[in-house]
Amino acid sequence: MIEEVSPAQLRSSAYPTYLSGVSVTWRVPTWRDPHAGRDWIEIVDGNGQRVTWDWVCRQAHCGANGATPITANLRRHAAYKALYWSDRSRVGKSRLRAEFAFRT
Numbered sequence: 001m002i003e004e005v006s007p008a009q010l011r012s013s014a015y016p017t018y019l020s021g022v023s024v025t026w027r028v029p030t031w032r033d034p035h036a037g038r039d040w041i042e043i044v045d046g047n048g049q050r051v052t053w054d055w056v057c058r059q060a061h062c063g064a065n066g067a068t069p070i071t072a073n074l075r076r077h078a079a080y081k082a083l084y085w086s087d088r089s090r091v092g093k094s095r096l097r098a099e100f101a102f103r104t
Contacts, residue, residue, distance in 0.1 A: 001098035002026050002041075005082045008069045021072035024082050024100075026056060027065040035060050039086040040094070043072055046079040056084070074104045 008023035024041050028034055039056040054070045056062075074080060081101050085094035 001028060001084050002082055002100035005080075005100050005102040007104075021052075021070045021074070022082070022102075023067045023069050024084075025065075025067045026084060026098075030064045032064065033057075033061060034066075034086070035062055037086050038088055039084065039097075041068055041070060042083040042085060043070060043074075044081050044083060051080065076104055079103050 002024060004025040005022050006025075008021055022043065026034075026041070028039075034056040035058075040053055041056055042053040043051045045051055051074065052070060052072045054068060056068050057066065079101065080103070081099055083096060084098040084100075086097050088094045
């Protein structure tokens with residue numbers, strides 16, 4: 001499900017202020033709508049502690065693939081994981097669908 005995590009710097013109408021962090025490229029089955037499923041991506045550090053999170057798709061009908069920019073102040077040369085959660089918006093109720101380890 002997670003294809004890539006890369007550094008991100010972005011400014012657009014959806015994100016009017018300058019954003020820096022990571023961009024998480026993802027893919028889901030064609031029948032699945034990440035917005036309707038309330039899917040979200042969590043970034044955790046090497047100790048498994050949450051650094052930040054964001055919704056996979058902020059708008060309805062975003063399609064079966066995309067990239068989600070996530071604001072994060074990550075340390076250089078540190079290990080992290082991007083976790084893709086689906087089927088609800090709470091950690092205890094969601095299903096972990098994918099993990100992607102990366103270094104900054």
